[in-house]
Amino acid sequence: MTDAPRRMPAARAGATPAGRRRLRRALASAAVDLFAANGYEATTVDEIAAAAGVGRRTFFRYFETKDDVLFANHDEIVAEMEAVFAAADPGRDPVEVACAAVGLVLDSYAADLDVSLKRFALTRAVPxxxxxxxxxxxxxxxxxxxxxxxxxxxxxxxAASLRAAVIAAAIAAANNHVLRRWLRSGGKGDIKTGAAEAFALVGDAFRPAGEDLATVVAVMTTATPLQQVVAEVRAALGADGDRPAS
Known part of the structure; x- marks a missing residue:
């Protein structure tokens, strides 16, 4: 079994909100390295804690199980999304605001590519x-x-509840499509450009009442490039090809 390097503990690392964020991320980084090197099943909580320079009790103050540790920044992202919603201009299209908020998920993956790629491989292999x-x-x-x-x-x-559920599912699907395609590529390419195209497609599909509406049924394989999907749907809708994606 490969030994992971032991990280040096910071004095009272969890004494402040910033310190607690750093410690959560240190535990996540230690875990992903150990899972990748030694296997998920073979890695223990004690080993993760030791690699992060803390004790077992400290680990369980932050996470209930080792399954939780790979998604250490999940609560932070949710809080940031809710802050975006609270600060949003009430006159702004809510679908646009929602797309901007979920973009924080993509930002978090792009900010730590090495961990993101290892986590992606692990989630594909470990049920x-x-x-x-x-x-x-x-x-x-x-x-x-x-x-x-x-x-x-x-x-x-x-129909607020139903409309919200349908649009939220569409935004999540667009986000996941862009994210997984980017991770499968090894993090190559501009994830923000891909996200803008995907969210523009969602915006076109759920534009506010009062604008020109149309229904398009497109039959494509899941391997169809997103740019082609966007172009064909826009063409079917009669959208101006020179109009920038929003």
Missing amino acids: ALRDKEVATVDRYQRVLARYLQARFEDRGDE
Whole structure:
């Protein structure tokens, strides 16, 4: 079994909010390295804690199980999304706001590519981690739906709950498509450009009432490049090809 380098502990690392964030991330980094080197099943909580320079009790103050440690920044991202919603201009299209908020998920993956790629490989190979990832995505989607429902209700939309659930699912699907394609490529390419195209497609599909609407049924394989999907849907909608994606 390969030994991971032991990280030096910081004095009272968890004494402040910033220190607690750093410690969560140190534990996540230690865990992903050990899982990748030694295997998920063979790695123990004690080994993860030791590699991060803390004790077992400290680990369990932050995470209930070793399944949780790979998604250490999940609560932070949810809090940041909710802050985006709270600060948003009420006159702004809520779908646009929701797309901007979920972009924080992509930012978090891009900020630590090495950990993101290792985590992606692990979630593909370990069912317990894949299930945890699905639960994480579901929570993001529910946060989006709550915001959208509140905005639609403010507008007197009688179908606010259903509309919010459908649009939140579409935003989550667009985000996941872009993220997984980017991770499969090894983090190559501009993830922000891919996200802008995907979210523009969602925006076109759910533009506010009063604008020109159309229904398009497109039959494509899952391997169809996103740029081609966007181009063909826009062409079917009669959208101006020179209009920039928003």
